[in-house]
Amino acid sequence: MQSGVKRVEELQADIYDYPKYYDLIYGSDWRAEFDFLVSCAERFLGQEPKSMFEPACGTGRLLFRLCQAGICVSGNDLNAKAIAFCNERLTRYGLPETGMVGDMTQFQLDQPVDVGFNMINSFRHLNTEDLAVRHLTCMQQAIRSGGIYVIGIHLSPLNGETCDSEAWSATRGHLTVNSNLWLVDRNWSERYEEYAMQYDIYTPSRQFRIRDQLRFRTYTADQFCQLVDGVNGIEVEAIYDFQYDLTLPVTLDTGTEDAVFVLRVK
Numbered sequence: 001m002q003s004g005v006k007r008v009e010e011l012q013a014d015i016y017d018y019p020k021y022y023d024l025i026y027g028s029d030w031r032a033e034f035d036f037l038v039s040c041a042e043r044f045l046g047q048e049p050k051s052m053f054e055p056a057c058g059t060g061r062l063l064f065r066l067c068q069a070g071i072c073v074s075g076n077d078l079n080a081k082a083i084a085f086c087n088e089r090l091t092r093y094g095l096p097e098t099g100m101v102g103d104m105t106q107f108q109l110d111q112p113v114d115v116g117f118n119m120i121n122s123f124r125h126l127n128t129e130d131l132a133v134r135h136l137t138c139m140q141q142a143i144r145s146g147g148i149y150v151i152g153i154h155l156s157p158l159n160g161e162t163c164d165s166e167a168w169s170a171t172r173g174h175l176t177v178n179s180n181l182w183l184v185d186r187n188w189s190e191r192y193e194e195y196a197m198q199y200d201i202y203t204p205s206r207q208f209r210i211r212d213q214l215r216f217r218t219y220t221a222d223q224f225c226q227l228v229d230g231v232n233g234i235e236v237e238a239i240y241d242f243q244y245d246l247t248l249p250v251t252l253d254t255g256t257e258d259a260v261f262v263l264r265v266k
């Protein structure tokens with residue numbers, strides 16, 4: 001006897017191996033980050049930025065738009081499929097292929113850039129203090145003296161409620177992707193959070209689900225500032241939040257959850 005309940009096809013996979021779906025969900029929401037990055041650079045450099053580098057750039061959803069605006073851009077990412085997607089799009093727009101497969105804890109650029117940026121928590125994929133220091137040291141060397149590194153992260157507030165889930169949905173043509181992220185485990189003393197992440201994908205001929213589990217290192221405001229203090233040649237210059245409003249700098253306190261740090265390379 002049939003139950004009448006249709007089982008959804010489900011894959012357990014690396015969610016970043018599906019750049020088309022990632023980009024549909026996160027690529028549409030680019031304007032505020034783009035405007036913030038450009039005006040932040042103008043404010044802290046005192047001139048229009050000429051070059052930018054994005055570690056863990058994924059699909060390059062911001063890179064190609066910055067490049068279209070006349071900025072020399074490049075980025076790296078561990079995921080070869082994301083970089084292929086990034087470079088194919090750059091080529092499609094007649095732009096140089098400047099995405100590289102690489103590790104954000106171990107890289108060097110040929111020429112230092114004006115601005116580094118890393119907007120949505122990718123930095124928290126670095127699961128140890130040592131990897132975080134190595135990354136900041138690479139960025140300090142990749143950015144010219146006087147340049148900035150803009151880094152957005154969700155901090156762990158010491159009081160108040162934490163935001164433990166997110167849901168997004170996007171449609172283009174016949175493709176719809178619903179994305180859900182929710183906390184499955186948190187260990188403050190070991191400093192990690194495990195999130196389940198799921199895409200539900202709908203096309204005219206197929207409906208399926210991709211599931212993954214992602215681990216993020218946790219940072220209180222103090223832990224992040226101490227980390228930066230421990231790296232030579234880089235310091236916190238200003239702090240904003242995910243409203244991306246340069247007229248609204250943030251003062252960190254124990255309840256701060258969203259923070260966009262502008263780090264200055266000395």
Ligand SMILES: C[S@@+](CC[C@H](N)C(=O)[O-])C[C@H]1O[C@@H](n2cnc3c(N)ncnc32)[C@H](O)[C@@H]1O
Pocket residue numbers: 016026054055056057058059060061076077078079082102103104105118119120121122125126
């Ligand atoms: C949330 S996505 C962000 C992508 C992009 N920065 C954006 O804003 O859309 C996180 C990315 O970090 C990449 N990643 C994780 N660890 C990395 C590492 N050690 N080096 C380079 N990329 C890494 C993943 O492959 C993934 O593409």
